[in-house]
Structures are given as C-alpha cells and as structure tokens.
Amino acid sequence: MPEPTPLLLMRGIVKQFPGVRALDGVDLDVRAGEVHCLLGQNGAGKSTLIKVLSGAHQPDAGEVLLNGAPVRLANPTAAMRAGIATIYQELDLVDGLSVAENIFLGHEHATFGFTRRGEANRAARELLARLGHAEIRPGTEVGRLSPAAKQVVSMARALSHDARLIIMDEPSAALAHDEVTNLFRIIRELIAQNVAVVYISHRLEEIREIGERVTVLKDGRTVAVGLPARDTPTPRIVSLMTGRNVEYVFPPRPDPVDRPQVLRVEGLTLSGRFADISFTVGAGEIVGLAGLVGSGRSEIIETIYGARRPSAGRVLLDGRLVRPGSTHAAVRQGMGLAPEERKAQALLLEESVARNITLSALTRYARLGWLDRRAETAEVNRLIETLDIRPRDPRRPIKTLSGGNQQKAVLARWLTERAAAGNGAGGLKLLLLDEPTRGVDVGARAELYAVVRRLADSGIGVLLVSSEVPEVLGLADRVLVIREGRLVHEAPADELDEHRVLDLVMVTHEGGTP
Template sequence: MPPLLEVHGVVKSFPGVRALDGVDLDVRAGEVHCLLGQNGAGKSTLIKVLAGAHQPDAGRISWRGEPVRLTDPQAAMSLGIATIYQELDLVAGLTVADNVFLGREHARLGLTRPSSANRAAARLLERLGHADIRPTAEVGSLPAAAQQMVSIARALSQDAKLIIMDEPSAVLDSEEVERLFAVIRDLTAHDVAVVYISHRLEEIREVGDRITVLKDGRTVATGLPARETPTREVITLMTGRDIEYVFPERREHPDLDAAPLLEVEGLGLRGSFADVSFTVRPGEVVGLAGLVGSGRSEILESVYGARRPTSGTVRVGGRRLRPGDVAAAVSAGVGLAPEERKSQGLLLGESISRNISLSSLARFARAGFLSRSAEAEAARQQVTALEVRPADVDREVRTLSGGNQQKVVLARWLLRDCRVLLLDEPTRGVDVGARSEMYALIRGLADRGVAVVVVSSEIPEVLGLADRVLVIGDGRVLTEEPAGALDEHRVLDLVMEDAAAHGGPMHTRDDEHAQREGDVA
C-alpha cells in the first residue's frame, strides 16, 4: 500500500529567498510523523504548501499514490488534510461552535441550526477532555490553551485523514499535553495520520513514530525512528553542528545587599492571584514556575500595568507605580516581552526598525518631525548587538523567525534602557539552536544590572535561568527558594499537592479574596 502522502523535490521561492529547496517526505496512515528543523528551515512554508495556501514552484505531491495539485485550502480539505497553525486562525467575535464549523455551518433548508452545531461541538470537546469549554462561549474570551483545543476540535470535525499540528503544545500545561497525546493516539488507532511539529524533543520521543529533519529548506534526513534516534544526532542534523543544552553560568552577585530594583508587595488581582510578594535586585533573574493557568502571566501583566490589580503595590527603584498604568511603568524603566509576541508585542506589518524604536520615538523627534535616519541607526546598533538575522532594519518583522522576532522585542527595551525586564515564555516557538543564544542573552542582560523576571511553562528552563524561583500554584506563591534548591519533580509536587488541598480554580474563591483585598488608590 502506498503512503498516504508523498512529497518529492518540492521547491518554493519568494523574492530574495528560496524557502524550500528540494523537500522529500512521506507520511503513512496511522502514524505520527514528526517534522523538525530550526526556525527558518522551511517547516512553515512546507505546511502552507500542504494546506494549499502556497503553490510549489517545482516538485510533486501524491495522495494515496495519485499526483494531486493543492490549488487552495479547500482542495486540501476535500482530500482530508486539516492544518492547525501555531498562530491560531480563530475568529474572536464568534462562538466556539461557530469557529468549529466555520464555512461548514449546520443548516437545513437554507437556515442555520445553532443548536445542532452546539451539540456537535460539545461532543468534539468532550472527546478532547474539555467538556468544560462551552460551545456558546465567545472564543476570544477563552485563554490560549482553550483556544488551542477549539482549533483541534475544528480539525476533528472535518473528518480529516491527515492532521498537521504546528507546535500544538506550546500553550498547554503538562496535563493538557497528556490529553492531547491521548487524542493523537486515538486518531492514529483509526488510521488518521498526524504530522507533528514541536521544538520539544522530549515530546517527539513520547508521541512520534518517525522523524523528518529540514535544514535550509532541504530534507537532510527522513524516516528516522523517533524513539531510537539519539538526541545529539537529531540536534546535529538540525543545526549542522553539535549543541549542548547548557545554561549560562550564574555569576556570584557582589551586590546581594543592594536595594531591590523591583519590589512587589501583596499584589492581587481578583479571580487570578492573591498576596504575591517578591523583590528583584539589579543583576538578578527571578523565575515564576507553575502550570498554565496558575496566574503567572497575569502577575507580570499587573506589574507592567496592563492589568489593574485589586490590591498591593509595585515599586521600581523605590518609587511606587500607579496601578494599571503602562505608561508610568515604561517611564520607570519596566519592559514586557509578552507570551503572544506576534499579537501583543510586535507590529508584524512594520519594519524591524519601527518595532525596535516603538517605545522610544520621542528621542528621534526633531522639531516635531521624526528623524528616520536616527531611528534606523539606533535600530541597526541593536540589531548588531543582538545579532538579529537578517540584519536589514527595513525588513518587515513578520518575515523573521521566532527567535529573531523575540530579539526585536528585547531590542526595543534595550533601546529604552529599561531597568526591569519581564519575560513571558521567552523561548516559545524558538528552535533548539536559538534557545542557547536566548539564554546567553538573558543572562548577559542581568550581568549588565537589569532586573529580570522570567515566566516559562518549561520548568527546567526556569530553574536553569533563574537565581531565585517563586513556585506559583492556583494564584498563590507556594514557596520561594534559590533555583539550585529545587528540581522539576519538587516543583510539580508542590503544585499538585496545592491543587489537591484547595481544589478548584482561583475564581471559585472570589468571596474569600474580596474580604482581604481592597481597591488600590
């Protein structure tokens, strides 16, 4: 029996770049085929070719042994190819059920049948282990992890024979990842094929059957057994060199008695977290570890002023910040690299230069006019310092890889001379080769005296980067310890013990918090 999907010598070029330069791949029914490669290796372009969004310049695609032309997304879907993109393509103003069946609405005699769609969506979400997601809820109001599940439900609703999943676990906690893997195993048991893309090599070993590795738009290896191929071999194929997973050495801080740059005291946000206190000294990296939904991101956003806390204070350099005031935080030297950098941290249609200068435009004003030459020169200095690639500051930031987009966000705050840097999932969607580069960059910022706070869903990353770690469980600080005194098992034990002891999400205790929290003046 021929493979379900075969790709032979596919080539795709864009102005100035050949994104795919001869890709070969075959996917069998009922297998999980893992597609690996650094950012810029061609994975995203290949996905869009298979989804019918891009047309190849050369090469051949076969489906069940027959040549096919995927002229548009509808052609791909008609064959049974469904794609779940890393940047979810949901319509925020529509309900969950509307998104699941978008373009395939339940109707009779020309009239839509919302109740039928709601019931069908509920069955799909229950299959995914998320019966708690209401089909009638507006999808834009859901957290990122729930939105991911809605996108997966949409793929399941299409009766797909091949589902392409691009970084599906990036916004999921460990329990949700296990649910996802259970769904994938159920799909493959019914002869559905899955193309799975992830930078987390441990996931590849757990869920994958075979591996294809892309580098510089070419297939450098295909059909490798996922569980038996050594990690070092996979990394070498992806990068062309040996890379060790090492974090930069923590330096001995000579100024541990120095006054904190950032002081957070009794901070609370009703329904999200309560009574959070910590300090960060110049040159320190403090990590917030915990599961998705524990309140970590909300803490950073409240410190930054993007959310107005219901209790507590934030001080920078001894000066109290006005709550819920981003401008005041930025003026005090606070910068935030948000989790959703594409939607919240970047202007994708603007240049690298404009994205870097965005928070410092006033310094480039001359008699009321913006000096574009001064703006571009300042951006070039940051691009050179952070080794952003490619180094063309006039290039649209949407064309950069995930790692280089993250560098642009950091460059913005370095240009602003920020003293406190808040990093939410700094390596999300960053490939294995660029991660060590990002780690060194973060440690280098601390060595220059910046106070850094890091949130990451990958507990080893928090422990490897931070000097001190706050373990967050269900909106509370469970413990604060030196990073060297913790390990992944200890962190997970603390979180799970807390969940068992208190039960239920933070918002079920609103009345208790209301008694303790007062409005911030």
C-alpha cells in the same frame, strides 16, 4: 514483507521566493495511523512545507502523492477535498460565530441558501463526541471558549471534511499541562481511526511522548527522514536541527555577589489570583518564577508592571514607589515588559523591524515635529548588530522574521528606551519576561538566553516567567516557586532540580502529590 504505500509522499519539493530558496528538495513520507513529527529551527522551511501541503503555496518542483497517486493541491479547498486539513498555531476560528458555524464554515448544511441549523448542530455534536468533548455545545459562541476547547473545535472542523491527514502546528503552545494530556488522548484516538497526524512542536519531550517517527529540516533541506521518535537521542536531534552539538544551551551563571536592590515587592495581592507575594530582584540578577499555568505567575508580572491594579501591597523600583495600576508610571521609572503573546501584545506586524524597535522612544528622534530618520536608523542598526537580529534589514516587515528574531526585536525596544532616558532615571532598570521562548526553536533559544544574560551582566534586573522548569533553572540565578497564587519556596537555582520544583508546585491542599 514490503513496506505499505505511504498515505502521503512528498519528493524533492522545491519552493523559491524572491532571493530565497525556502525549500530545496524536501522529502517527507507519512503513514496512515501514525503521528509523524516535523522538526526544525525557525526558518528551516517547516511553515513553507505546510503551506505547500495545505495548498496555500504551489511547489516549483517535486511531487506530492496520496496513496501512491500524484495530486495537485491547487488551493486550500483542493487540499481539503483530498483529505488534508491544517490546524495552525494561531487558530483560524471566527470568535463571533457559534461552534457549529465554525465547524462547517465554507461547507454549510444549507438548502437554497438557508442553513439547516438543526442538522448542523446534530452533526457538530457527533464530531465533538467523537473527539471526547460532548460537553462543548454547538450553539456556544467560539469567542467564549478556552484555548483548549477552541483547539477541539478546530479538530472537529478538520474531521468534518473527512480528513485523512491532519497537520498540527504547535498545537500545545497555548495549553496547560492537563490540556496537553487531553490533546494527546484525542490524537491517539484519531490515529486509532487510521487518521495520520503531522505534528510540529519545539518541545522535544512532546515528540517522545506522542510521536512515532521524526523528519528533520534544516535550511530548507531534509537532513533526516523517519527517525524513531522515542529511540533517537536528544543530542542527535538537536545536532541535526542546528548543524552543531548543543551541550550547554544556557550561558554560564556568574558567581554570587552582593547586588544593589532594584525591585522590591511587598505583600502584593490581587484578589482571586494571588496573595501576599513578597520578594526582591537585584541589579544584574535573573529571578525566575516557576509554577503551573494558572498559578498566578503572569498575573504577578502584569501587576508589577501596572497592567493590573493590586488589591493590596506595593512595588518599589530603585527604592521609589511605583504608582499601582499605571504602566506609564512603570515605564517612566525604568521598567519594561516582553509579554507572552508577542504578536498580539508587543508587535506591529505590518510595520518594519526599525519601527517596532523604536516604538517606545520615538520622541528621542523627533526634531521640531520631524522624525530624524538618520538617527533612528543608526540606533536600530546598532541594536540589530548587538542582538544579532536576522536578517539584518531594518526595513523588513517584522512579521517575516522568525519567532526568535521577533523576540529579540521586543528586547531591543526596551534597550532604546534605556538609551533614550538620558536623565536621572538612568533608563531601563528592570526587564519582565513572560514566556520569552514560547514558539522559539532550540538554536534560537540558546541565542536568546545569551542575550538575556548579557542584559543582566550590564546591570539590568530580570524577572522571568516560563512554563518550562529546565529553562527557569538553567537561566535564573534565583527561583521563586508559585503555587495557587502563593509563594511557597525560594532558593538559588543551583540548589534546585526539576523534580524538586515539580514536587513543590504539584502539592495538594492536603500536603500530598497528585
């Protein structure tokens, strides 16, 4: 029996930018009513392919067919009219508008320029009910919604265009575990209605759970098309993505040694978030915080750093009290933070790699009010080489770098702070990492792990938060398990496994597991 005509067929897609061939003959076919997963490292060409499919870029060669008929997606509006909708990782919703206004933005229910608000609200309610979220009110301002609810609104917007194909770019990146479960429920309902989904994620376990087939890109080329998502071994997928076998992602853990204490946390409490947290971090030690999203892990790190003022307790760095609620005091004493939302909280996206790296230490390069650009460039080039930031062009806008290389630039910033200290403080002593590999692909993760281990080997203490238990267990020397704002267990990482940690974080108040 012949295969049915694919809903979408892309053949030989080429896209050239000045000096870069981003897509070099990419193929993709997607069937109606399936979840087709698109995998590849950062820089493999996924984002460019999405933009071609969404009408944001025009291909230089190749063809796109919908239901067997060639189409030209001249712009995003043309793609929408063809039934192709894209939900980006950073949602393009307008916080100041209502749910209904966001759903129908650009194709409003209007007569003679006047919006038919009641009709729009009724249509929005129908779409939200179709997605199983009738509790979201059409009149609610989108800025007041949770990340998961915003994701639902984006899906409703896609369905408002009668989308036959929905592209989802890292849709689970900002969602808690139960919210991801609900996302998968919605996706399954969509495919039951014969809607196709192109699903992009760095989390391979999600691919197995939700995907039907997989296409893998590497260096702008298709290296595998239509692999069975559940039956293709993980080493095979990783090998296709990276071009090499990645058996040992984490760097070797050094033998346990007595380390001088760099951080001491005593009875730290933030009302309503966490209570009575006490632990230490040694110089050159990586300590991981494991727990569910919402357990208080990020809030603990932010309070240590001074971004939140504790209700009780104290933080000592190298035996000296850190002034509570003062990030300036924390940095001055030798503390650095790489926050979870690097684009929103850590980077100046329009600025160069060099400026982002030296941002916290510009006074080091100042001479009589003038910036010594030669000294700044020399230091930046040294750090780019040390951390292998690619491409190695300090003048390049940092927004053009992959997620992994952007994260390396954030780490490099704190190394300039360390070099700039040049006083009795001794520079960076403690590095706080909140979800350091969020949105970073398999190959780049391995590089980041190696960088973090090298920093620890140089004597810097590291406190790490990650939602991925294997990451905490593989990278940390010691693990602290946090549940509902309490420290419930502490052990060397090699004495724990994923099942044990999950048992600890999932225990209910009555002592059982859900």
